[in-house]
Amino acid sequence: MIKDNQKYFNRLHVVLDALTIAGSYILAWWLMFESSFADKSIGVLPMSIYFSALYFIVPSYLVLYYWARLYTSKRVQRTEDEIQNVFRANLIGIILILAVLFLMNSSISYMHDFSRSMLALFAALNTVFTILIRACIRRLLHFFRKKGYNLKHILLVGYSRAAEAYIDRIMANPQWGYVVRGILDDNVPRGAVYKGVRVLGAIDNLLYILPENKLDEIAVTLALSDYDRLEEIVSLCEKSGVHTTFIPDYNSLVPGKPYTEDLGGLPVINIRYVPLTNTINAVSKRLVDIVGSLCGLIVTSPLLLVVAILVKTTSRGPVIFAQERVGLHNRTFRMYKFRTMRIQEASEEKKGWTTKDDPRVTRVGRVLRRTSIDELPQLFNILIGNMSLVGPRPERPQYVEKFREEIPRYMIKHQVRPGLTGWAQINGYRGDTSIRKRIEYDIYYIENWSMGFDLKILFLTVFKGMINENAY
Numbered sequence: 001m002i003k004d005n006q007k008y009f010n011r012l013h014v015v016l017d018a019l020t021i022a023g024s025y026i027l028a029w030w031l032m033f034e035s036s037f038a039d040k041s042i043g044v045l046p047m048s049i050y051f052s053a054l055y056f057i058v059p060s061y062l063v064l065y066y067w068a069r070l071y072t073s074k075r076v077q078r079t080e081d082e083i084q085n086v087f088r089a090n091l092i093g094i095i096l097i098l099a100v101l102f103l104m105n106s107s108i109s110y111m112h113d114f115s116r117s118m119l120a121l122f123a124a125l126n127t128v129f130t131i132l133i134r135a136c137i138r139r140l141l142h143f144f145r146k147k148g149y150n151l152k153h154i155l156l157v158g159y160s161r162a163a164e165a166y167i168d169r170i171m172a173n174p175q176w177g178y179v180v181r182g183i184l185d186d187n188v189p190r191g192a193v194y195k196g197v198r199v200l201g202a203i204d205n206l207l208y209i210l211p212e213n214k215l216d217e218i219a220v221t222l223a224l225s226d227y228d229r230l231e232e233i234v235s236l237c238e239k240s241g242v243h244t245t246f247i248p249d250y251n252s253l254v255p256g257k258p259y260t261e262d263l264g265g266l267p268v269i270n271i272r273y274v275p276l277t278n279t280i281n282a283v284s285k286r287l288v289d290i291v292g293s294l295c296g297l298i299v300t301s302p303l304l305l306v307v308a309i310l311v312k313t314t315s316r317g318p319v320i321f322a323q324e325r326v327g328l329h330n331r332t333f334r335m336y337k338f339r340t341m342r343i344q345e346a347s348e349e350k351k352g353w354t355t356k357d358d359p360r361v362t363r364v365g366r367v368l369r370r371t372s373i374d375e376l377p378q379l380f381n382i383l384i385g386n387m388s389l390v391g392p393r394p395e396r397p398q399y400v401e402k403f404r405e406e407i408p409r410y411m412i413k414h415q416v417r418p419g420l421t422g423w424a425q426i427n428g429y430r431g432d433t434s435i436r437k438r439i440e441y442d443i444y445y446i447e448n449w450s451m452g453f454d455l456k457i458l459f460l461t462v463f464k465g466m467i468n469e470n471a472y
Helices: 002-033 047-052 054-067 079-104 109-113 116-146 161-172 203-212 224-239 279-314 363-371 378-384 397-406 410-415 435-447 451-465
Strands: 152-157 178-184 197-201 217-220 243-246 259-263 266-270 320-326 332-338 388-390 419-421
Touching: 002 047, 002 054, 002 116, 047 054, 054 079, 079 116, 152 161, 152 203, 161 178, 178 203, 203 224, 217 224, 224 243, 279 332, 279 363, 279 378, 279 388, 279 451, 320 397, 332 378, 378 419, 388 451, 397 410, 410 435, 419 451
Parallel strands: 152 178, 152 217, 178 197, 217 243, 388 419
Antiparallel strands: 259 266, 320 332
16 A cells, blocks of 8 residues: 555655765765865864764754655655755754854864864755755656556545546646546436546445555545535544545635634634735845845946937937836836837827737837836836835736726735736736736735745846737
């Protein structure tokens, strides 16, 4: 059974990690003191003192790896999450080692001579080797699972949209090694098939299936209308000793990433987690916006001056165009851009988005739009707090009123400050493109925000977000 294999695999993984940690440490010591690159003129502590530290380092790192959830199943764990966890554990590990050395300096004199450079090299080597070895293990497991080995056999209880979505994901990811043996449901006739998965009978058949002990997992995928049986079914599954999961059929009600809080012993489900509602996150992002916008204005000031002269001398009207947009908490603000169109009547300006070969766009304006240089004055919006460097792009009030009725979850984007660039924009959704897809990317950003995610978007904007074929 999978649960037995997983137990032995985890033990093997711990041994492999211990060997990697020890090997990285020994290699770092050798490179620093014994290799042809080592500086033999510097005095070093005896090898026995360095190697005795492994008695502390190896078990400490294994505990950190366990804390960082590096021994959970790799079936559905994202590679980037595992890499982040390895980095986090190794960073905390080296900080702990340095802290211990600092505390021992006063009591053990030779600790002053313990090479910090060697420890830094060990941290780098161990991080790289751990990531590489885990990548090899992941590829090896994927290979075996695609060949039909190390499979996890699952039975679904309840036919619903959740059951179909679960089967869709399993079919699309054979490397997970999941096999759905069938579905039990009281309302769908026996023999019905969805993508090769057959309805085997009624839910009461669990009484005969569970004692056979041929399943690795039961997934409860009841339809909303059958939730009155949920407690009974979960109780029955848990009595059998088979691992049980619950896949709720309420995506239409709770579409985001819900999280649970404890209210005096009562679990409360929050429908959507928005990291930027955390004060520390919000303040950190705002500080980055202030510093980033100031640096941006200083660096681009020569370009801003040249563009301002070009706009003023090639067409009649102001250099800066200010337009009302909807931002954080549905508040409107004036968003600044270099003017790229000829002067228009207010009614003409509101007629719609700019389209390809739009006659209202000036020759200079066409270049500014295509290269996104027309957006640079929004650095002032960021500085004063109307906008952020990264976030969903703001829309005009008339479009907000239109889309809030037509597109589910559209207004979620106003829970954060709008941005100069965003996750949707670097994925090609800007200008005259699908609003629904744009909102999907915006919501993903809002729910998965981190400082690292912002830096990634800013980096990719330089290569993917500034010049775009949809920017007319």
